[in-house]
Amino acid sequence: MSQKTNRGQWGSRFGFIMAAAGSAVGLGNIWRFPYLAGENGGSAFVLIYLFFVIVMGISLMTTEFALGRRAGVSAVGSFKNLDRRWTFVGVIGVLTAFIIMGFYPVVGGWSLAYMFKSITGLMSTPDTAAFFGNFVSSSMEPLLWMLIYMILNIFIVVRGVSGGIEAASKVLMPVLIVLLIFVAVYGMTLDGSFAGVEFLIKPDFSAVTWDSVLSALGQAFFSMSLGMGAMLTYGSYLKKDQSLPGNAGLVSGLDTFVALLAGFAIFPALFAFGVEPTSGAGLVFMVVPQVFSNISGIGAILSFFFFSALTVAALTSSVSLLEVVTSYLIDEHGINRKKATLAVAVAMTILSTLASLSQGVLSDVSILGASFFDAFDIVTDKIFLAVGGVLIAIFAGWVVKKEDLISEVTNEGTKPFALVNVWYAIVKYAIPLVVGVVAVMGIINIQQRALMIAGLAIIAILAVFSKKL
Numbered sequence: 001m002s003q004k005t006n007r008g009q010w011g012s013r014f015g016f017i018m019a020a021a022g023s024a025v026g027l028g029n030i031w032r033f034p035y036l037a038g039e040n041g042g043s044a045f046v047l048i049y050l051f052f053v054i055v056m057g058i059s060l061m062t063t064e065f066a067l068g069r070r071a072g073v074s075a076v077g078s079f080k081n082l083d084r085r086w087t088f089v090g091v092i093g094v095l096t097a098f099i100i101m102g103f104y105p106v107v108g109g110w111s112l113a114y115m116f117k118s119i120t121g122l123m124s125t126p127d128t129a130a131f132f133g134n135f136v137s138s139s140m141e142p143l144l145w146m147l148i149y150m151i152l153n154i155f156i157v158v159r160g161v162s163g164g165i166e167a168a169s170k171v172l173m174p175v176l177i178v179l180l181i182f183v184a185v186y187g188m189t190l191d192g193s194f195a196g197v198e199f200l201i202k203p204d205f206s207a208v209t210w211d212s213v214l215s216a217l218g219q220a221f222f223s224m225s226l227g228m229g230a231m232l233t234y235g236s237y238l239k240k241d242q243s244l245p246g247n248a249g250l251v252s253g254l255d256t257f258v259a260l261l262a263g264f265a266i267f268p269a270l271f272a273f274g275v276e277p278t279s280g281a282g283l284v285f286m287v288v289p290q291v292f293s294n295i296s297g298i299g300a301i302l303s304f305f306f307f308s309a310l311t312v313a314a315l316t317s318s319v320s321l322l323e324v325v326t327s328y329l330i331d332e333h334g335i336n337r338k339k340a341t342l343a344v345a346v347a348m349t350i351l352s353t354l355a356s357l358s359q360g361v362l363s364d365v366s367i368l369g370a371s372f373f374d375a376f377d378i379v380t381d382k383i384f385l386a387v388g389g390v391l392i393a394i395f396a397g398w399v400v401k402k403e404d405l406i407s408e409v410t411n412e413g414t415k416p417f418a419l420v421n422v423w424y425a426i427v428k429y430a431i432p433l434v435v436g437v438v439a440v441m442g443i444i445n446i447q448q449r450a451l452m453i454a455g456l457a458i459i460a461i462l463a464v465f466s467k468k469l
């Protein structure tokens, strides 16, 4: 039952851009990008990441917008309505959104907690790394913050597309950008910070492995919300007169700008303070408070604003993840928005509780060789998004009729798109080939092989059984 009636539409072009950019810009840019760059040798990782964004990402985003707007329904319906055998691509997307929400709210909760900690003692701690470690491993406290974060998500999504998501997207994004610029500029004035700039711009390809290439690809897709139907779903709410490549370029540009800005905010300060680039998932939570604690007087308030803005950036991303699953239940199963949102959120909360506790009391429990937190992260980022991206590109390039896709992308020929042939060739040939090779090589070379095999098995099972969904 894929119905087109009674669906919201974006209030304005600005609203759509803010919402799509809101989905893209999030913890992926500010929390994840810097620590992955740190773990994978810096500049070479950044360059590979930029390659994937510019060559594959923008094209794939345009494609997702086009598929979504053409179908006018959310991810699963968009595939199913054209060819039932492809339903599983939408279903993989729904599952991916679900599992990302198994760890994303944990970090969202950390950010929320740090908002309040900024004004209650974080600034006077002598050791921000130990502070972070004690906090996340304390089990109950981070769990409570995660639950509050989850409740905020539910509120926004229950209110529906243009009421909730759009309004929340518009406010704090500029604040975040201004504060990142502030931290970057301030960081660069510190002694020893130049090593951080070098780390980001002087390529050292000796640290590059297939695993890090796959990480860069996964990060590009994760950061741009690609490969799982989020942008496709957002495109389904988009009006027919909007330029798809134009919007994709703008959203991608903004997303990449914020990620690079976060890199320049973190690394100069990190080198100045002598923190290890490979310190992992706590990086922003260690470096940023340390920068602000250097600024006596207003440091606490700046830190409070930084983490408020980060929390809002995270929320505008996680609501899009929740929306992918919720809109599936609404469009395909006729469930009402409120019920759908609550049911999905409860299930996600169970997963994220496991991930949250895996930093504390459940740290000894492993699934297929990784903690719950890492397992949810690895399986989505390194398998589902990459495979999802390849499948979406194959679907667009080989299943959808060329005239139909091109007509959607050019608004029935009324908005000419100069690079239309290049774009089409990238979608039809380059993404399946390049992303496919990176995924296969990455999966062969990665340490957590058991997880990879499990992920692929799930995809295979879905491919066989999801025709009925």
Ligand code: PHE
Residues within 6 Å of the ligand: 023, 024, 025, 026, 027, 028, 029, 100, 221, 222, 223, 224, 225, 226, 228, 230, 317, 318, 320, 321
């Ligand atoms: N792009 C978001 C971020 O960078 C995360 C996300 C991934 C959101 C996939 C939606 C879909 O934080």
